[in-house]
Amino acid sequence: MTLTDPTHQEPTQAGDRTIHDPRTGEVVGRLTPATPEESAAAVDAARAAAPGWARTPAAERGTALHAAAAAVRAAADELADLTERETGKPFAEARGGVDAGIGTLVQYAELGPLHRGRTLHGGWEATDLMVSEPRGVVAVLTPWNDPVAVAAGLIGAALVAGNTVVHKPSERCPATGRRFAELVAEHLPPDVLCVVDGDGAVGAALSTSDVDVVAHVGSTAAGTEIRRACAVSGAHPVLENGGNDPLVVDAGVDPVWAAEQVALGAFANSGQICVSVERIYVHADVAEPFLDALTTQAHEWAERIGPMVDREQRADVHRQVTESVAAGARLRTGGELPDRPGAHYPPTVLDGCTADMALFAEETFGPVAPVRVVSDFDTALQEAADDRYGLGATVLTADMEHAQTAWRTLPVGTVKVNSVFGGAPGGAAQPRRASGQGFGYGPELLDEMTTVKVVHLEPAPAGRR
Template sequence: MVSAENRELTVLDPRTGEVASRVPIASAQRCDEAVRNARGAARAWARTPAAERAAALHAAAAAVREAADELAGLNERETGKLRDDARGGVDAGAGTLVQYAELGPVHRGRALHGGPDATDLMVPEPRGVVAVLTPWNDPVAVAAGLIGAALATGNTVVHKPSERCPRTGRRFAEILAAHLPAGVLEVVDGDGEVGARLAAAPVDVVAHVGSTATGRSIARAAAGTGAKVLLENGGNDALVVDEGVDPQWAAAQAALGSFANAGQICVSVERIYVHAALADPFLAALAGEAKEWGERIGPLVDQRHREHVHGHVADALSAGAHALAGGEVPDGPGAFYPPTVLAGVEPGTAVLREETFGPVAPVRVLPDFDIALREAADDAYGLSAVVLTADMTRAQRAWRELPVGTVKINNVFGGAPGGAAQPRRGSGQGYGYGPELLDEMTTTKVVHIGSPG
């Protein structure tokens, strides 16, 4: 919520509706100053030995771990994220900083095979100033990845945390900046106007995690400046449940994917396609899972987001779907919404075609695996998808045919360390994590050194 009089962000605790934080919105002058400061520090930071940059990140990671309770408490008050989940996000963020501290010094170029009297190299160099715009649903972990990779490769950063958790984001950035030279990490608070100003500022990279609409706006702005754009935007991730699997296990997987963090995870399950042979026991088990999850999820981030989520549910119900669990806005304070299971959902409804980002599991019952896979692939987004199947031939087909950056077989979450996917279509572009993010944060120079005379 933005106050028009004094231009400040007022964030309400989504559990109680009480004021959680008030933060002044950065002026246009402050945004420009932050970019200038980062630009002014860029040359010296780029020339700092990679091992020294890594040492600074190691120290910052240790400080983040020491402040874990403080950061988790801020996150809980501003976004409603459960304390254990918020603490886990802080721990993950500190681990990510350590990861890039280790990877930065070994990020390497190539030697080329030229003539015997010359040396030819391909050398990675920092791009310069990186504007980092991060979301509210996991503010420390996501910011740590983008900021850590940028700093490890010698870039300077201007960071704008989400307006829904400004104190959490600012405090995290302050902890990091205390271990860096002045200007290497600048932070600005604000709403969409501040983000738009940074996207159009004279920076070299704009890295954004958030909605598809905002990502596309950033891409248009960056087209005018020539900045490189890294986008991880919205998703509408499908879960395909094949015949031949245990319906109780499949329902537990679906519930975890749909209801964890109240459905507010980038790769949450947004739509479910179940084989008709499994439909009745699966739906019964999923409804039971929803009732159990109702006792252990937190609120949505705010009332505005709850209106969005319930709007999708109401649209589906009006089109003929029926709720097997949830589906109604609860009484009482805060922005709580119950885990909801919808059956009989029509293909054109918003809950299937758009990102809901809430604890909603819309289910389509289909006669065979081929149709389920086809409907799962028919989407404007391309972030991730999950397939539960005991048939490895179908599993192979699924990961090859689903047009998304990440496909998970028989697990809604998980994966080996170091994996890095590229989202597609409406879900964005570029590597947003993993070792490949270091490549995104650098540019390559070819060097030819000949002999004199």
Template sequence: MTVLENRELTVLDPRTGEVASRVPVASAERCDEAVRAARAAASGWARTPAAERGAALHAAAQAVREAADELAALNTGETGKPADDARGGVDAGIGTLVQYAELGPVHRGRSLHGGWDATDLMIPEPRGVVAVLTPWNDPVAVAAGLIGAALATGNTVVHKPSERCPRTGRRFAELVAAHLPDGVLEIVDGDGAVGAELAGAPVDVVAHVGSTATGRRIAEVCARTGARALLENGGNDPLIVDDGVDPEWAAAQAALGSFANAGQICVSVERIYVHASVADPFLAALTREAQQWAQRIGPLVDRAHRNHVHGHVQGALDAGAHALTGGAVPDGPGAFYPPTVLIGCVPDMAVLCEETFGPVAPVRVVPDFATALREAGEDRYGLAATVLTADQAHAQAAWRELPVGTVKVNDVFGGAPGGASQPRRASGSGFGFGPELLDEMTAVKVVHLAAAPPPS
């Protein structure tokens, strides 16, 4: 849990309730100073050859690699993320920095076919100063993507880590900034008020990963200031279990999607639609999976978030759903919550129509694939979806018809390196990760070079 008192953030370890970190909150003057420093450094960094910017990112990635255990331990202490998962997030961040160190120097525009006596070009240029607001659930990996892409393309950055893991976010940014000129990467600490201050500052891009409500406010601010809003907001990702699939395998996929990192992943499975023909064995297997996950799952990030998760579960139970396992707040310290499987869920329950972001698997039994596909698509979010099917026609229909940015078939967390994502509707706007994120961080200038007329 994060407590703001006397302009200081105090973060409690969600495993024990003990103090994990204390960080001073940046003042409005400090935010203004950081933006001005980034603006002053922008011209020089934009003029730095792309290969030199790439070399700096390579050096930063090496520094993060050498401090990986430290970063993982900070993350575990502040968010409760299990040690292996925390280290995996750091390793993913290192890979992302290396990716942008390599991609930045080859990010290019294109030539156009104009007249013989002229040259026409489209050149990508840095947008300027990028405000980067990152979340707590994967603080190193997400920050590495947004900061890495911004720096590789010649932008300067002001970074505010989440108030739920400020030391983790600050330490990562410090390791990167040590390999950059002064002002190229500035860091400010604080809560949502500091984030709002930064989003409304004279910056050129606001890149945010977090809740839909915050993303909507940022979009409104950017509409007034003219800054570009790059947003990955909440999701309510469905999982469809089709007729004819192995129910044991499907349950293992569903459990991984629902319970990994205690359900606190941007693309966690939030709701499950299972074909009636496999529902009974699937539910039995999913219940066993949940009980096994209960032996190794970490806590939720804090008790406030646990209250939110349990509120969704209790609301479903009160409305007629039934818990096959879990569904109760445990005794003891910390912010633990058990893996929970709910049946008897209906579409208007919050656990199906809103983002729970916890280790909860609400299941809706449907009579056929068409019903599953229709109900999965009837949602205001548009982040990702997963379909488990042996029917290629169903797989084709799913990726064609589901109104989300990413559709995964037969692999709940699959994806090739370098892949991007483009959320839709309430889940945000703009590309995240991949080469396309470099495009988001740049603006294209069209250049027409005509030959001068001969002297008279």
């Protein structure tokens, strides 16, 4: 498919979307969604290119991905600038996301040619193999909050495993997503990587089309629809969806340090990270000094965070905050719409929250730290575990027994102890329940992008060849 810049199209079709800079509100681009015919043509083109790409030696696919990583590296500032203008993510953070994407492309360029296969121990006269093969065509649907890093992982793993890809970037950052795809596609045969522009309707059409994998990072509502579509079509879903990640502050920890950890988890990228801290349980013994320190942290973070992605997302967050205050939560700081252009929202701290408030029951995806004071650690763990999501959780404790109990019992894909964003490279957790399914990162993502064929080779009897 031909890659074109959607911001050059005039907004004359139904469903066109204007992209505003979240910092200033000015128009920075326009998106014309792909028609059903254009989406179908992209899938058909990727399907036609699949056999040739699958037959390309794995080392050559890895070399192509290395070249794509070099191209992205050369255009890193351009991609970071596009990300900042379309999503409001500060340039330094946006550049960090691009750099992470470059590293991910290199990682899969190296891992792909080494992907597993094995021999089986059968009879002497036969050979038995388990062979890894590409699944075929992968629909990759990526979000706006870290567009290059997420796309690099899913697209890189799919391509190096021998699949072709149809990529739909988020409608909130179409120019970023399309430019990244252009840079990668320049180093691939035609139609191995196709791009379609559009919103959720286009993504839904792709997930019900003739594809073999649907890889999606985004909302739980969209992920639920994709699960249903894949159950009918037989496509393999790889989903990282919403999270409502808890953080537990145990007795005996330094309340100022705990507040710093919580502020980082709740306010970084204006709270718009899949694994942001969404609800905080603090032991009563340290509650007051912790809340004071967290309020101070919120004031400090107000000077350095960027805006939210758009006013629509900001309105959803503000609604949750105001509803919680009306239901009895106490606003410590923030919670007011600023009188300025763009989609800014202040770091917000509330206490007195209850489990039935939307701030605690649903993913907020904004710079909000809702706090609930509990009487003991066991209560905190029990309430933290009582949730329909299962993405991640953090526990701050000096008690090793509590740490061990926490990671053993919390029903989530990732548990972090004493470091809200800590973790070694290569981690590939599986989100649970409403948060998705499948490995979305690390070497295990190659398993999601491939299928296994068992082969039994035995010679024909003498005289019958």
